[in-house]
Amino acid sequence: MRVLVIGSGGREHALCRALADSSSCTHVFAAPGNPGTAAVGTNLSLDPADHSAVARSVQEHDIDYTIIGPEKPLVDGIADHLRAHDHPVMGPSADAARLEGSKAFAKSFMQEHGIPTASFRTFEANEAEAAHDYIRTQPVPVVVKASGLAGGKGALVCTTREEAHEALDRIVDDRDFGAAGDRVVIEAFMEGDEASVFVLTDGDRYVVCPPSQDHKAIGEGGTGPNTGGMGAYAPTPLVDGATLTAVCRTVVEPTLKGLSDAGTPYQGILYVGLMLTDDGPKVVEYNCRWGDPEAQVVLPLLENDHAALFDAVARNALTGVQVRASAEACVGVVLASQGYPHDYDTGVLIEGVDLAEQMEGVHVIHAGTRLTEDGTLVTDGGRVLCVVATAPTLETAIERAYEGADAIQFDGKTLRRDIARSGLMAT
Structure with missing residues (x-):
């Protein structure tokens, strides 16, 4: 299979990396991609907002199906446009993507369907x-x-x-x-621990991925302004089997049924952001795509052939498919530019990525990076890299992730030192 991933961030590099490792994927493309996606596939100079250009490129490169990474193209209807051209897509329609595109719509939807929320x-x-x-x-x-x-x-x-x-x-x-x-x-305001549950659905059936926990605030202990995410780990012990069953019964199933009944079935990845309260799990927010940085730590734990699994989602063919998850733990630590999530400089020299990737169980995901004309790697965003580590235990995965993070250097490097610590305390 030849697969196209739309987007240019860390989530998209994580997806391309997973696809490139799949035996059923012969080539992966990213549009527009980044230096990390270029290392595992082919970057296409496309603007995701130009739906017609994307559709033409799909034909030109004989793409079998497309995964939409970021939320904005989905909210803007890129999946509808590609499906109108008979092209399979892993990503919901614009109507279904309103779950993320409009918090007002999502809250009213939850209220209408009795889904627990604030x-x-x-x-x-x-x-x-x-x-x-x-x-x-x-x-x-x-x-x-x-x-x-x-x-x-x-x-x-x-x-x-x-x-x-x-x-x-x-x-x-x-x-x-x-x-x-x-x-x-x-x-x-809801009291409790936050967690993320990702559901792959073809519009009729769904399968659940290992639950994870994001760290949204810039500062340790959850202090300071929210960011796009400063790190994540999976699986989180905060979501045990009973809790996951409750989430499926009280959140996932009524959400998918409500959308289907409204004539807007959901096809793609549904991200349910949860607050684990004393009264049970409640929805903080929906997202209509893989989380970032959660994708970086959930994808390595899926033992399925990623390309075949995502193809089943895109083609409404999940019947009989089950998710197989590794027993290992995975931790991702984001390295950000100084000043993020506000003003920050770009074009700062990055060193040590190769050293980190030589470490046991460690790989590095590119998010806000670019290559200069002479091939030098420099910063090009607020969240620059995500150092990801897998290991038999969460404690070892944490140690490996921070060893990798410390091997990478750039002026103003900013990171949290407490990623996944809550998971250790919960075990």
Whole structure:
């Protein structure tokens, strides 16, 4: 099979790497890709926003199916466009992708279908005064969210009402998240541990991947502003068999049924972000694609032929397919640019990637990197690399990941030193 992966970040490199290792995949393409995807396949100079150009490239390169990595192309309807040209896609339609594209839609959907989540109210941007009035009646902490896509940074946890009013002003008046702030969701704060569950579904059937835990905040102990993710590990002991069964029964199945009943069946990877509360698991958010950096630690644990598994999803052929998961643990530590998630420099020399990849159980995923004309590797984004390690135990995987992270050097390198520590405490 010849497979195309749309996107240019760490998630896409992780997908391309998994596909390249699959016996049934003869060639993997990435559009536009990055230096990591180029090392395992062929990068295509395509703009994911140009759906017609993508469709033409699919024909030109005889692609068997396409995986859509980032959320924005999905929300913008790229999967619909490719399917209209009879091309199989692993990724939901624009209507189904509203689960991520609009937090307001997702919350209303959960309310309609009895899916456990935090209580909430939704306000239009021109209803700011009513939103401020609502904040005055709510206990704190409270969460203020831009409804649209905000790169994982649009959910603001506020410990005081003053912070909540300021967060609302940032979203609505200052437009910190652009058009994502056209609607605002204000919801109750949920206490507990967060975890991520990924479900592969062909629209009728689904299979579940090993649960993982992301670390969203920039600082250790979950402090500072949210980022796109500073590291992850899998499987997480926080989601045991009973909890996973409950998630499937109370979240996954009613979600897929509700979408199917509405005439918008979901086909692709459904990411359920959970809060594990004293009252049971509740949904924090849905995402309509693989998580980043969760994909980096979940994919290495899948013992299936990745290309064949994803092909079954894209072709509505999951009947009889089961996920086989390794008994090992996997940890990913993100190396970020100084200043991320705010302003940061690019073009900074990166050294030591080869040293890290020579270590036992370690590989390095490219996210925000590029090669200069003379072949020098430099930074080109906020999240630069993700050092991934597998091992028989979580403790050893942590040690290997940080050994690899310490072997890589670039000015301003920023990382958390507590990735996966909560998993050790839970065992």
